Amino acid sequence: MTSDHRPATMPPIPPREQVEGLVAASSRVHGHLCPGQVIGVRMAILGLGLLGYACPLTYPEIKNVLGVVEVERCLADAVATASGLRFGRGSLKLINLGLLAATFGDLSSGRAVRILSREDARERALDYAPQAGDLRAAQTDAYVIMPNAELFDAAWVELNIPAHEMPGARPDKVACQQCGVLVRSGQARRKNGRTICPVCAGQAYFSLGQNLEL
Ligand SMILES: [Zn+2]
Numbered sequence: 358m359t360s361d362h363r364p365a366t367m368p369p370i371p372p373r374e375q376v377e378g379l380v381a382a383s384s385r386v387h388g389h390l391c392p393g394q395v396i397g398v399r400m401a402i403l404g405l406g407l408l409g410y411a412c413p414l415t416y417p418e419i420k421n422v423l424g425v426v427e428v429e430r431c432l433a434d435a436v437a438t439a440s441g442l443r444f445g446r447g448s449l450k451l452i453n454l455g456l457l458a459a460t461f462g463d464l465s466s467g468r469a470v471r472i473l474s475r476e477d478a479r480e481r482a483l484d485y486a487p488q489a490g491d492l493r494a495a496q497t498d499a500y501v502i503m504p505n506a507e508l509f510d511a512a513w514v515e516l517n518i519p520a521h522e523m524p525g526a527r528p529d530k531v532a533c534q535q536c537g538v539l540v541r542s543g544q545a546r547r548k549n550g551r552t553i554c555p556v557c558a559g560q561a562y563f564s565l566g567q568n569l570e571l
């Protein structure tokens with residue numbers, strides 16, 4: 358497949374109105390204004406921009422893009438709100454590596470770019486917002502105006518996400534041969550020649566207690 362969206366050269370700093378508008382929107386969704394909101398917004402603008410897309414994505418371009426966030430909490434909300442990508446639509450994934458990073462992939466060209474937050478941006482924030490009352494406030498202000506190169510490292514990457522977890526994949530539902538539950542999203546496991554659900558395979562995130570009478 359080909360794409361009209363060629364990697365673009367990004368200005369070192371995105372327009373302030375764009376950043377502030379998206380930060381206001383994501384802070385409303387997230388519940389507070391924090392440095393993570395600004396970092397997530399800047400990541401989304403940069404990542405999508407490097408793929409040749411505007412931020413936020415609009416229809417139908419949004420169907421071409423997959424986002425991955427590598428940490429929960431503040432950053433994930435900001436990337437979702439700013440980019441327009443959604444967990445519920447399969448266009449945004451949380452792969453929790455505990456890293457302040459996000460990847461944006463162009464499904465039509467196969468290109469993907471990973472944006473990693475630079476740790477030394479924290480101290481540099483004070484240079485950009487010396488008037489701020491504390492480090493957190495300085496970060497929130499400074500991350501709006503700091504150049505991309507001081508906030509992030511970026512690299513082209515190749516996504517190693519299984520086909521059944523890519524947007525648009527519709528794997529067949531499979532019945533667990535142990536408990537009978539229907540397994541979606543290609544998450545069935547094979548064990549001793551049987552197809553079973555992740556819970557029966559002992560790969561759940563919980564230990565089962567007593568059943569309730571409803
Ligand atoms: Zn937050």
Ligand SMILES: [Zn+2]
Nearest residue numbers: 533536554557
């Ligand atoms: Zn089962």
